[in-house]
Amino acid sequence: DAGVIQSPRHEVTEMGQEVTLRCKPISGHNSLFWYRQTMMRGLELLIYFNNNVPIDDSGMPEDRFSAKMPNASFSTLKIQPSEPRDSAVYFCASSRRGQGDEKLFFGSGTQLSVL
Amino acid sequence: AQTVTQSQPEMSVQEAETVTLSCTYDTSESNYYLFWYKQPPSRQMILVIRQEAYKQQNATENRFSVNFQKAAKSFSLKISDSQLGDTAMYFCAYNSGGSNYKLTFGKGTLLTVNP
Numbered sequence: 001d002a003g004v005i006q007s008p009r010h011e012v013t014e015m016g017q018e019v020t021l022r023c024k025p026i027s028g029h030n031s032l033f034w035y036r037q038t039m040m041r042g043l044e045l046l047i048y049f050n051n052n053v054p055i056d057d058s059g060m061p062e063d064r065f066s067a068k069m070p071n072a073s074f075s076t077l078k079i080q081p082s083e084p085r086d087s088a089v090y091f092c093a094s095s096r097r098g099q100g101d102e103k104l105f106f107g108s109g110t111q112l113s114v115l
Numbered sequence: 116a117q118t119v120t121q122s123q124p125e126m127s128v129q130e131a132e133t134v135t136l137s138c139t140y141d142t143s144e145s146n147y148y149l150f151w152y153k154q155p156p157s158r159q160m161i162l163v164i165r166q167e168a169y170k171q172q173n174a175t176e177n178r179f180s181v182n183f184q185k186a187a188k189s190f191s192l193k194i195s196d197s198q199l200g201d202t203a204m205y206f207c208a209y210n211s212g213g214s215n216y217k218l219t220f221g222k223g224t225l226l227t228v229n230p
Contacts, residue, residue, distance in 0.1 A: 010209070031216065033216075033218075041221060042222055042223070043220045045218070048216050048217075050216070053168055056216070056217075059182075075139060089158060093160075097216060103150075103162055103165055104162070104163075104210075104218055105162065106152075106159060106160035107159070108118070108157070108158060108159045109158050109159065109160075111158070
């Protein structure tokens with residue numbers, strides 16, 4: 001099992017540029033989560049997908065943020081245009097919800113720096 | 116709303132000794148899940164241990180064990196025979212399971228293991 005795979009590991013961009021973060025969940029997992037981690041706010045849930053369908057995007061900070069899950073093995077989080085306050089570590093996580101296993105497995109995260 | 120409180124921002128322990136990290140939570144649910152996650156300098160969030168509230172027996176994973184006190188809403192993590200590799204941020208987390216998919220995290224405790 002390769003675990004949750006995220007890319008890129010680091011992303012440095014300039015304000016106003018588009019940023020796309022990628023995630024491959026663990027095979028067989030039906031739920032996918034995007035989290036953001038900052039020193040000030042800790043870990044925040046941005047969006048939750050179940051069976052590829054967005055269930056709750058109330059944590060997405062602004063319309064500049066969007067997420068997609070075109071199939072069970074891939075998801076993207078896009079920020080357009082990016083701003084310095086978007087600098088954070090973005091985690092993708094997956095789990096097998098509703099199957100008696102509530103464990104959440106995280107990827108290694110993407111460190112985003114917006115200059 | 117559920118809250119998770121970790122009252123110890125930082126702790127330190129000598130190698131080979133035992134340390135206990137505290138966590139309290141607030142919930143009105145009767146069944147739920149509690150977790151400890153470890154975040155080393157590599158940044159990845161690693162699941163350390165998981166406890167289901169309806170199970171009275173405390174969970175154990177090798178050198179890691181919990182003291183789950185349901186009535187007191189307390190969920191402490193004990194690390195025995197501390198190793199240098201245990202140096203990390205430790206996050207306590209709560210999930211009520213069922214239709215609730217959100218994992219609520221505490222602010223974390225930075226544990227340093229000294230040689």
